[in-house]
Amino acid sequence: MRENTKQIIQRIGETDQLYLQGNTPKLALERAELRMQLVTLSIVRQEQLHFLQEAVVLLEQGRIEFEEMPLSLYMNLSMHLAKAYMLYFEITKEQRFALITQQILKPLIHDQYGDIYFFLAYASAAKSEMALTRHWLTKYSKTADFDLILVQEHPAFHPFREHDWFVHLVKSKAH
Structure with a gap:
């Protein structure tokens, strides 16, 4: 396992522990970003899909769980969600993921x-x-x-x- 991968996995553990103390939109974004980094590092399709599923859930949760957050943070969560769905598209070639990306971004x-x-x-x-x-x-x-x-x-x-x-x-x- 590469050193970079080990550091990402270690940071996932740390951020997951922070989540247990209380979630924030920034924490949701970081947790999702870490999983998306693992998607790009992995060469195993099932691993990629697993980490993408986790990232999507974290980003969706971060976008809707909090009543108030700065617009820039909401936009960042939304852009990462769009990137996650386009990664899904790249891995699966299923056009529905491109459609979901359009549905996320058009209102923004x-x-x-x-x-x-x-x-x-x-x-x-x-x-x-x-x-x-x-x-x-x-x-x-x-x-x-x-x-x-x-x-x-x-x-x-x-x-x-x-x-x-x-x-x-x-x-x-x-x-």
């Missing part, structure tokens, strides 16, 4: 959080929805969070690379 659309547009574009691309992919990528390109290299290299957008709108979007941001 706000220009301050450009990553929402990226994940909506990603989910739309996963569902082969070209018009929506274009729409969300265009919105994403107008935010401060826009990452040209990420858009160019992300495998979800490869089917669109030859389309005029994609080429134009990339060229307009490259200059």
